[in-house]
Amino acid sequence: MSELDLPEFDRAQLHAIRVLRGGGAVVVTNPSPMTYGVVARDPRAMNLLKGRPADQPVGVSVHTQAAHDQLFRYLDLRSDALAAVDFALAERISVLAPIRSDPTMPEWLAPAIQDGWVLFFDGVWGPLASLWLTFPFLYGSSANRTGEAAATSAAEAREQFPTGTMIIDADDRRTPSDIHGPSTMIRVDPAGQFTLHRSGIQDQVAGGADVLLDRLREFRSRIHVLDGSAPSPMGHTYLSTAVTENGEPKQLVPKTRIRVEFARTPNQNEDGSRVYDVLRVHAGCNRMGTAVAAGELLTDGSLWINGFGGTLVGCRPPLQTQEEWLKTFLMSRPSWQVDGDELTLASDGTTITLLDKLIAEPDFPLEGVTWHVGTTITNADARHHRYHTDPAWIRIDGENLTGSTGCNELSGTVTRNNTQLTFTAVTITDRTCTGETAEVQAEILATLRAEVTYTIDHNKLTLIAPSGIGLDLKAVG
Known part of the structure; x- marks a missing residue:
């Protein structure tokens, strides 16, 4: 349309x-x-x-x-x-x-x-x-x-x-x-x-x-x-570091971690509480979440959850089993305790130990890292994967920008503040690009045209230009 x-x-x-x-x-x-x-x-x-x-x-x-x-x-x-x-x-x-x-x-x-x-x-x-x-x-x-x-x-x-x-x-x-x-x-x-x-x-x-x-x-x-006076996990995101059942280590599906995010947010809808406490959970497949009236999620030292909503991706059997196990655990009214940067959840012989994400996965520095282009962005949130391209990347060292569009070398200058990058004098070599590589090159150049907003989440860098186009990149090396 x-x-x-x-x-x-x-x-x-x-x-x-x-x-x-x-x-x-x-x-x-x-x-x-x-x-x-x-x-x-x-x-x-x-x-x-x-x-x-x-x-x-x-x-x-x-x-x-x-x-x-x-x-x-x-x-x-x-x-x-x-x-x-x-x-x-x-x-x-x-x-x-x-x-x-x-x-x-x-x-x-x-x-x-x-x-x-x-x-x-x-x-x-x-x-x-x-x-x-x-x-x-x-x-x-x-x-x-x-x-x-x-x-x-x-x-x-x-x-x-x-x-x-x-x-x-x-x-x-x-x-x-x-x-x-x-x-x-x-x-x-x-x-x-x-x-x-x-x-x-x-x-x-x-x-x-x-x-x-x-x-x-x-x-x-x-x-x-x-809320009481005890330290609260509200406003923090945690990643699992250990899981035990009846004192024995429980192995999660390889290359997965339990991610638990606590947030408090206003509700402008006419129905429901004016403020919600929100829990978001991810264990390798679906993204799950729940919201209750503020103050009712972490009550009397226990986590109170009646059910989850979320995505409905068809998970592979090991991930599906792990996800159902975690949902059952979180709905069993586990106790919670915050000790510094560590959160412990425990119920019926099962204990999950988690570490604040800022400590468990600190953000990579912007400079001195090779950032490989993963997806291109349109309208600020629509992601587009390209499967038939040569590797494209950028690197920032001080005020110097270098990189590759997949078929041409790229260079320029860049200045930064806490949230924005301003690119100038961006040039590329003059090889002719074809197919999806040419499309990616055009989107890279359009993103690096002038000022962009940037965010870093551990090893992921996102650039968004005022036009809504942008790039998702991942740190390598």
Whole structure:
């Protein structure tokens, strides 16, 4: 199906994605009773559209678990306060929170930080999921020009913003409301105390700021009791180092490890808990997971799981048996204990010892490593395997880029910060490439055209360009 065959609303989202990837700003619909908003990948574009100084601090919206966890890692808050912040995000409340100064902090947070405080929210809304979930984060603000009220409809946005501004009209998908307003903004201090920073629609609907803040305080207190004072695995990923049954070692299927990930995440759906505790598990085949109300996954020193969902890959018999064994174990209410970087799960004579992934599989350095191209990426998340190509790779040494496209040698220069690489003067030799090798060469050159976002997960490097194209690479040597 071509883009022209899609419904008009879907085409509008695709156009907005292209505008954002190109460095522009887009006016988006928020659910009632909120006003419209402005989002951008470049905060300067958003500020200029709103008629503000280009370098004015902005808010940042986080949409993926990885971006959420990156942000929360640097917030100067206890776990119960972080849970209450997730509650606020689920209510579409904007949050101003203290953030630690750290040289490893990702650069994308900088535009949202001022004087040691970071402003953030979660703008994801179901009807616009295609747009929001394409980007791990976007900078955002209410849809108003300086000195004017925020737009409450697409018609008001068209009147207020310059002709040619990309506006996604989703008025017909909003619930009718007699009142509209920008989001409430709360402030959370390092002691976990909540105060109102700016009145907005959420506190108006709740019956006042005191009512809204009391809900957050009550949730924080409840989480504090449920989480207890013992060290928690929440927010960490662990890899198995040993398994025993009745004191005897149990061998896992060769080349497999048990991976267990604990996460806490806001829930913006109308049904269910406002904050979920999530467990994700992998034992070599299917990816399994479960979600329960915050504080109920790790209760009284036991892991409480009633069932799993996940992928349905047909596993080979040894992997299938191992997967079913692990599901049975995890649903048997095993005890859990964290000792430093180690997590121990035990039940009915079976003990699984796991080590924090950051220790068990530390990330490879970006520089001095040969990174082989595994898959190419389109639209930021669609992976394409190439089976009939010659090996392609890149290597970064200081500011020097070298590599191979599979049939041509490659060279150039590169600069970096915590999250981005900027390639310049990329050249290749002039051999003629054919078949899939030629396709891979074109995709490599398109990715290395200018600035890309990079992430490293142990021995895997992912490069994503603003256009949504990119590369998955794996360390060799």
